Amino acid sequence: MVLCPVIRKLLHKRVVLASASPRRQEILRQAGLRFEVVPSRFKEMLPKALFPSPPAYAVETAKQKALEVARRMHQKDLRAPDVVIGADTIVAVGGLILEKPVDKQDAYSMLSRLSGKEHSVFTGVAIVHCCSRDGRLDTDVSEFYEETRVRFSELSEDLLWEYIDSGEPMDKAGGYGIQALGGMLVEQVHGDFLNVVGFPLNRFCKKLAELYYPSGREDPRPAQSHQGRGGRDEDGGERTQAAGPEEAVSSRTGHSPPPFPTGLLELVDSFKASKALFTACKLKVFDLLKDGAPLKAVDVAGKLGASACGTGRLLDACVALGFLQKTDRGYSNTETANLHLTSDGAYSLRGLVLHHSDHPWDLSARPESAGRDGVDPHDGALGERTGPPCQASCAHSEETRLGLLRAMHSLAKLTARHVATAFDLSRFGSACDLGGCTGALAYVLAREYPRLRVTVFDLPEVLQHVAGFQPDGPRTEQVSFLPGDFFEDSLPEADLYVVSRILRDWPDGKVHELLSRVARACKPGGGLLLVDVAAGPEAEAEAEGLRRRAGGERSAAVYAHLLRRLGFADVRAAAPSATPTLHRACARPASPRAHPAGLFPPVSLIRVGQTASPREELGTAGSCKCGAP
Numbered sequence: 001m002v003l004c005p006v007i008r009k010l011l012h013k014r015v016v017l018a019s020a021s022p023r024r025q026e027i028l029r030q031a032g033l034r035f036e037v038v039p040s041r042f043k044e045m046l047p048k049a050l051f052p053s054p055p056a057y058a059v060e061t062a063k064q065k066a067l068e069v070a071r072r073m074h075q076k077d078l079r080a081p082d083v084v085i086g087a088d089t090i091v092a093v094g095g096l097i098l099e100k101p102v103d104k105q106d107a108y109s110m111l112s113r114l115s116g117k118e119h120s121v122f123t124g125v126a127i128v129h130c131c132s133r134d135g136r137l138d139t140d141v142s143e144f145y146e147e148t149r150v151r152f153s154e155l156s157e158d159l160l161w162e163y164i165d166s167g168e169p170m171d172k173a174g175g176y177g178i179q180a181l182g183g184m185l186v187e188q189v190h191g192d193f194l195n196v197v198g199f200p201l202n203r204f205c206k207k208l209a210e211l212y213y214p215s216g217r218e219d220p221r222p223a224q225s226h227q228g229r230g231g232r233d234e235d236g237g238e239r240t241q242a243a244g245p246e247e248a249v250s251s252r253t254g255h256s257p258p259p260f261p262t263g264l265l266e267l268v269d270s271f272k273a274s275k276a277l278f279t280a281c282k283l284k285v286f287d288l289l290k291d292g293a294p295l296k297a298v299d300v301a302g303k304l305g306a307s308a309c310g311t312g313r314l315l316d317a318c319v320a321l322g323f324l325q326k327t328d329r330g331y332s333n334t335e336t337a338n339l340h341l342t343s344d345g346a347y348s349l350r351g352l353v354l355h356h357s358d359h360p361w362d363l364s365a366r367p368e369s370a371g372r373d374g375v376d377p378h379d380g381a382l383g384e385r386t387g388p389p390c391q392a393s394c395a396h397s398e399e400t401r402l403g404l405l406r407a408m409h410s411l412a413k414l415t416a417r418h419v420a421t422a423f424d425l426s427r428f429g430s431a432c433d434l435g436g437c438t439g440a441l442a443y444v445l446a447r448e449y450p451r452l453r454v455t456v457f458d459l460p461e462v463l464q465h466v467a468g469f470q471p472d473g474p475r476t477e478q479v480s481f482l483p484g485d486f487f488e489d490s491l492p493e494a495d496l497y498v499v500s501r502i503l504r505d506w507p508d509g510k511v512h513e514l515l516s517r518v519a520r521a522c523k524p525g526g527g528l529l530l531v532d533v534a535a536g537p538e539a540e541a542e543a544e545g546l547r548r549r550a551g552g553e554r555s556a557a558v559y560a561h562l563l564r565r566l567g568f569a570d571v572r573a574a575a576p577s578a579t580p581t582l583h584r585a586c587a588r589p590a591s592p593r594a595h596p597a598g599l600f601p602p603v604s605l606i607r608v609g610q611t612a613s614p615r616e617e618l619g620t621a622g623s624c625k626c627g628a629p
């Protein structure tokens with residue numbers, strides 16, 4: 001996600017980060033910037049004594065790093081990138097500048113100098129706009145620095161050496177990494193934390209805003225006027241041009257182009273990113289790079305039996321996407337890749353990735369039928385409904401079904417804790433997860449509520465595969481599996497029924513039928529935990545006619561109305577306190593026709609209902625069985 005509008009503005013420029021620092025790459029990537037990484041070869045050996053202050057030294061080094069990359073790229077292709085970003089982080093204590101230690105002894109003398117005192121961390125940043133004209137490179141440098149003050153506690157000799165022996169200090173200014181083990185040495189921080197880690201993101205965004213909207217307008221249109229060559233910015237940095245190249249063109253010709261169709265171009269291009277991810281997962285690139293030392297492209301290619309050139313391009317794409325980091329020593333996984341893209345990552349989504357890779361969204365395969373004939377992409381070739389993916393896959397090969405189970409399992413595992421803790425369910429003694437598949441949610445419910453016994457109720461052909469998905473550890477005995485069809489068979493007895501990510505796959509009639517069955521099975525005082533992606537009200541209104549036959553996300557209001565009619569009282573909704581990952585994972589389109597108003601429905605919804613009072617209410621619920629909500 002790109003929060004900062006100025007960063008969004010850079011999305012269609014060729015941006016290069018002239019730094020090998022994995023931390024800088026991570027910070028800028030998290031901010032949504034897209035860039036290539038070309039580490040600078042500038043030797044950080046400027047004579048420090050010539051600079052009036054430590055930050056002046058950091059700023060000049062940052063500038064020289066960026067300019068070296070701009071010149072090298074221009075020489076190589078006679079075409080420089082649009083923007084090159086350079087940065088340099090130093091630690092200053094008592095007028096002394098500390099950079100990266102050269103060896104352990106050097107690290108020791110730096111850290112003992114910092115012990116028990118406050119020091120400053122300065123990061124100098126240079127933003128170089130480039131323009132290649134007639135084989136010549138024109139550059140336009142803006143620069144600034146940020147200061148953060150850090151206080152260390154008193155460090156014992158033992159602690160110092162233990163820390164040095166961890167190896168962490170060696171590639172970091174001042175010999176410590178505040179974001180990792182080095183955080184233990186730190187007593188207080190005043191200022192921007194990311195500045196210490198290597199890149200002052202907040203100040204960087206402000207600087208970009210100054211450059212691109214010099215009059216302080218929020219309006220993202222290009223600025224109409226800009227300063228001439230030789231201007232100086234507020235930090236005393238040289239700046240020859242206030243606006244970027246785009247603005248210059250518009251002011252020269254007097255022609256104002258239409259707003260840049262950023263979102264559209266992103267969509268056109270976005271499949272490439274997915275393709276790179278799919279390919280890397282299929283080839284097990286992230287498994288290969290897990291835990292080991294960084295590998296060069298040629299070594300990865302050798303292990304995969306692939307071409308060095310193609311592998312290099314794939315690995316670079318993964319760097320740009322934030323799944324790999326690249327240094328002089330080679331490629332290695334980012335934390336995201338270790339966690340989500342390796343086969344055995346704690347929250348591996350590899351199964352989901354492979355499923356989507358092997359089963360592209362049907363709309364792309366049969367766009368004509370979806371658009372022209374109004375056939376739902378989940379339907380069979382003649383428009384007949386094949387049911388939710390899990391059931392539809394029963395008609396397919398064992399391999400397809402297993403792939404789908406892995407996909408559903410990985411997603412359920414990622415979101416299970418948010419779901420299990422969205423409401424306090426501790427008063428329930430037993431639960432039945434209808435269509436609970438591999439039991440990913442059931443096990444987390446059992447872990448969160450040690451008194452709860454959970455039955456996973458699903459089709460026999462699904463349950464025959466669950467053995468491969470069982471977690472180790474305590475409380476697995478709280479969970480049991482029972483084969484059955486929630487439309488055909490009697491529902492197992494339970495105090496709480498769970499219907500998670502089921503309803504969106506069914507049309508209204510079936511949704512009503514299933515919830516009516518749950519309402520009838522519910523004991524007085526029993527409950528229902530309904531988990532689904534919710535459509536916003538507008539999408540809901542537009543989807544109304546289409547969804548009756550097709551399924552798709554429904555709004556909170558529709559579910560609330562239906563549940564009340566079925567006799568549930570105390571209907572409550574909660575959007576999970578979701579991480580961006582969770583939101584993205586949940587908020588995906590079921591079918592394009594069900595969401596004509598937008599591809600990404602706004603929120604995930606969890607609601608719990610409890611049958612109000614006993615029998616009359618349940619009777620009412622039964623009498624509603626045939627009516628559509």
Ligand SMILES: Cc1cn([C@H]2C[C@H](O)[C@@H](COP(=O)(O)OP(=O)(O)OP(=O)(O)O)O2)c(=O)[nH]c1=O
Nearest residue numbers: 019020021088089172173176177178196197198
């Ligand atoms: C103080 C501190 C520094 N650092 C890092 C940030 C920088 O990467 C590094 C300082 O060295 P730099 O020379 O600024 O950067 P670099 O050598 O890592 O990368 P490049 O020169 O290619 O841009 O120290 C931390 O990661 N944590 C910290 O707490």
